[in-house]
Amino acid sequence: MSARPGFPLPVPSEDSAPFWEYLRQGELRVQRCLVCTAFAHPPRLMCPNCGSFDREWVPVSGRGTVYSYVVTRQAIHPSFEGHTPYATVVVELAEGPLLTSNLVDVPVDEVRVGLPVMVALVTAGDEVTLPLFRRM
Amino acid sequence: MESLRNRVAIAGIGETEYSRASGRSETRLALEAILHALDDAGLRREDVDGLMRWSVDTSSEAEIASNLGVRDLAWFGEVNQAGNVGAALVAHAAAAIATGLAHCIVIYRGVNGRSGRRYGRGEVTGRRGQGAAAFTEPFGLLTPQHQLAMVARSRMHEFGTTSRQFGWVAVSEREHANRNPRAMFYDTPLTIDDHQSSRFVVDPFHLYDCCLETDGGGALVLVSAERARGLRKPPALIRAAAQAGHGERGFVDTAAVSLAPRLWAQAEVAPDEIDVAQIYDHFAPYVIFALEDYGFVARGEGGPFVEAGGIRWDGGVLPVNTSGGHLSEAYLQGMNQLIESVRQVRGESTSQVEDVQLSFCDTGIGTGAVILERDR
Ligand SMILES: [Zn+2]
Secondary structure (H helix, E strand, O other), X not given: OOOOOOOOOOOOOOOOHHHHHHXXXXXXXXXXXXOOOOEEOOOOOOOOOXXXXXXXXXEOOOEEXXXXXXXXXXXXXXXXXXXXXXXXXXXXXXXXXXXXXXXXOOOHHHOOOOOEEEEEEEEOOOOOEEEEEEEO | OOOOOOOEEEEEEEEOOOEOOOOOOHHHHHHHHHHHHHHHHXXXXXXXXXXXXXXXOOXXXXXXXXXXXXXXXXEEEEEOOOOOOHHHHHHHHHHHHHOOOOOOEEEEEEEXXXXXXXXXXXXXXXXXXOHHHHHOHHHOOOOHHHHHHHHHHHHHHHHOOOHHHHHHHHHHHHHHHOOOOOOOOOOOOOOHHHHHHOOEEEEXXXXXXXXXXXXXXXXXXXXXXXXXXXXOOOOEEEEEEEEOOOOOOOOOOOOHHHHHHHHHHHHOOOHHHOOEEEOOOOEOHHHHHHHHHOOOOOOOOHHHHHHOOOOOOOOOOOOEOOOXXXXXXXXXXXXXXXXXXXXXXXXXXXXXXXXXXXXXXXXXXXXXXXXXXXXX
């Protein structure tokens, strides 16, 4: 999964910039509330659980399981031509949050709900590191 | 507080032909549909004092008003989400009329959804990796279809719904389209084997799970129930209209989980009192999910329900998408289904259900719904 056909790269925002910066430094961290300890992903400015602005970025194990997945088989946009099929997965991290991602080493026909996976950081361009996953 | 119940009506409906290439502008399509709707109601251009539209569309209220010759535009606005705001617009317009803020509101759209900007490619909804899309688009989750397929897989896993059951939605709706000369798939039969052997687009969605792409226009004219009773066609009374936006919900939950209790309470009816339903079938599986999340059937029972013919006009317990829906009539994102739900109340559908009192229309799997009632 080195080629990223026409997929936009993430544009960090005020509330999400630390997520991407930690990845660039080689670490997967997820936003958590300092007051009620609820995880929030995608990150927010305010805790949707308790209303606090006090957020922290906690390292997570990177372990998880495939919670759901789709396989794009038809090039529904011209920029996908020659790059299908590809699978997109939602991984449920051991700590609870759900992350949308791709698998680096699993053929699309072998992707299954429940597949155990581990994070694999992959650079995409000079500035961006993406949290992809590999089979455990 | 006084309820909205049956104080406002849809008095006029209008549409253009549905095609793959309209050959004219989106504003032109909207204007043609508006004229048809006003004529249907027996109203004139100068009666219009309100205009409402889908935020994703290109024809502004000002542009429509200046073409239509509206002298005093007392009420205008849009609901900002995606294609799924039709019922929300009806709710906003009905509230404005019930409170006297405007008297004759036209909800309109004109879209070149096939020859122009195509929803299916993410050309309307794509966010180029910004905002929350930073966490989905870089991984190839680029269109509404991708997001919806992800949830569909999860529901298949959790509730045992099958692709073949999705197929029965498509087949049932195609039967309805084959009775409707306006439908893009008129005179084009579809079998369950056609569905199952069609290619995957975004697996688990087969080609025939996916809606059409359509050029066309549609319009609704809303006035008070009292005024509607004196117009050309029998009024379709708005028994209830409600919307649901973003909320903290479970991964497999559609917005109908939030909307259903409010909608049924507002309408003071139960799901089993509904005679006919239009449901936002951007993708066939979502008809099943909506039937479940609105409470027409229990979770896990929607698949068997459609498989047993439950949504067919011919003998079904609850005929659904009687014009052919977005899968087989046209994809005007809820507009053509709102129009069909009015037809069912009037007795004008090509797949008319007998003695319709209550006609249900979902325009976004819980993002909004309208319940129309025949005047007694
Ligand atoms: Zn909190």
